[in-house]
Amino acid sequence: MIDFTSLPVTENPNSGLGTVDFDHIVFGQNPTDHMLQAIYSNSEWTDAEIVPFSTISLSPLALCLHYGQTVFEGFKAYRQPDGGISVFRMDKHYQRINRSLSRMGMPELPEPLFMQGIRQLVDLEKDWIPSGNDTSLYIRPFVFASEPRLGVKGAKEYRFMVVCMPMGKYYEGNVSVKVETGFVRAVEGGTGDAKCGGNYAAAILPTQLANQQGYDQLIWTDGIHHEYMEESGTMNLMFVIDERLVTPPLSGSILEGITRDSILTIARDLGIPVEERKISYRELVAAFEEGKKIEAFGVGTAAVISPIERIGINGRDYFPSVQDNSLFITLKKQLQDIRTGLAPDRYGWNEII
Structure with missing residues (x-):
């Protein structure tokens, strides 16, 4: 050895x-x-x-x-x-x-x-x-x-x-995204849960096309039904609906994000209801049309938490809430304070050099 x-x-x-x-x-x-x-x-x-x-x-x-x-x-x-x-x-x-x-x-x-x-x-x-x-x-x-x-x-x-x-900062300001129902990032049984170069190469053209339409990134949908939202660009995806934190489950086509895991852990400890479940873009549209307050954000190592201010779905734009009292701000601060030593590392996440 x-x-x-x-x-x-x-x-x-x-x-x-x-x-x-x-x-x-x-x-x-x-x-x-x-x-x-x-x-x-x-x-x-x-x-x-x-x-x-x-x-x-x-x-x-x-x-x-x-x-x-x-x-x-x-x-x-x-x-x-x-x-x-x-x-x-x-x-x-x-x-x-x-x-x-x-x-x-x-x-x-x-x-x-x-x-x-x-x-x-x-x-x-x-x-x-x-x-x-x-x-x-x-x-x-x-x-x-x-x-x-x-x-x-x-x-x-x-x-x-x-x-x-x-x-x-990876992103300056909030991001706008388009729900992608044509191109596919990954399917169950493929390499979606591996952090390999091909996953990112396959995303370049669809992202370029979304950029030409005025969007920063995509929300990928599943490769079978093209309906259930999975990831946003290079980030895991989260929503706040009815004061519940909702995120797609790790199904084999979604990368197991470390920031995702950290945010879910912090949220549960704060007493925030967490749901790891499939969420259709149709469900999201219905929630918007019912006038519900919705937050949407991506989470990842590079971006940490990036609030989504506009979501394009089938040619129509919807606008999640981005306010000073938004839940994602609380979650990001909690996470950043632990990372930077401003709050106790009660989870043992920091490796001190």
């Missing part, structure tokens, strides 16, 4: 930290100075190390480029009031990436490689963690098939890498 408790480090002599405007962070464009990498070959993970961030070299025959064996995760580290660092629910993300890897026929990651390696990387990059409101260090682990050989099969060689970047 290879020891991953302390990875070798090659420090970057040319830090890019001074080039980043932390008051205007653009997501996805400012990688930190270092990255973690490891190689899978001969049925084991080896050569784990932390090195300066740089481009990588791949054969044009690398299997990931042809058959889509690629899986990723995304989670965050937060600056605490005392200057310390916490990583939010890293254990749950470790469990989820291994479920995704298993579904895609890829080798699972040893826990010490993932957990200890990321702790070491985040500690090395601690100066990159911003301290402003709604800011964090985004952590992106990913695994891809690197074996240089054509053929539809599971690869024998893989790479595991982790990169980080400072992050502000």
Whole structure:
């Protein structure tokens, strides 16, 4: 068994930290100075190390480029009031990436490689963690098939890498969405509950078409009836109807969101009635037409909670309530206070570095 408790480090002599405007962070464009990498070959993970961030070299025959064996995760580290660092629910993300890897026929990651390696990387990059409101260090682990050989099969060689970047708000302001009843994101028995690259690639064209109609994102419906709402863009979907928090169940076509689980846990502890059940867009239309007060929002690691202010359904727009006393504001504050150390971590979610 290879020891991953302390990875070798090659420090970057040319830090890019001074080039980043932390008051205007653009997501996805400012990688930190270092990255973690490891190689899978001969049925084991080896050569784990932390090195300066740089481009990588791949054969044009690398299997990931042809058959889509690629899986990723995304989670965050937060600056605490005392200057310390916490990583939010890293254990749950470790469990989820291994479920995704298993579904895609890829080798699972040893826990010490993932957990200890990321702790070491985040500690090395601690100066990159911003301290402003709604800011964090985004952590992106990913695994891809690197074996240089054509053929539809599971690869024998893989790479595991982790990169980080400072992050502000993912969405500026509220979002408008369109209920999609033509294109399908995923079906039960497919890869909808795996965080693999193909799920996101399939969403690009339908999202572009929705953008052309004036919507920011889509609400995906199920692949059988095209009626039951499942996810919103890259987020899990939640509604407040009749003062009850309603969210689609984890049916196999929906990603098991860690933010989703956190919000549901907090809501139940606040005494808010929670329903995990199928919800048809027709039910939502009926609720709007009856004049019910409805909140709608997406939840996810990058966006945290994004309120939905407009929903397009079959050519007509409906407008959920977005107010200062909305439930989603209470839930977001509760979650953010735990993440940033402003409230007690009564669930043991924060991994202190």
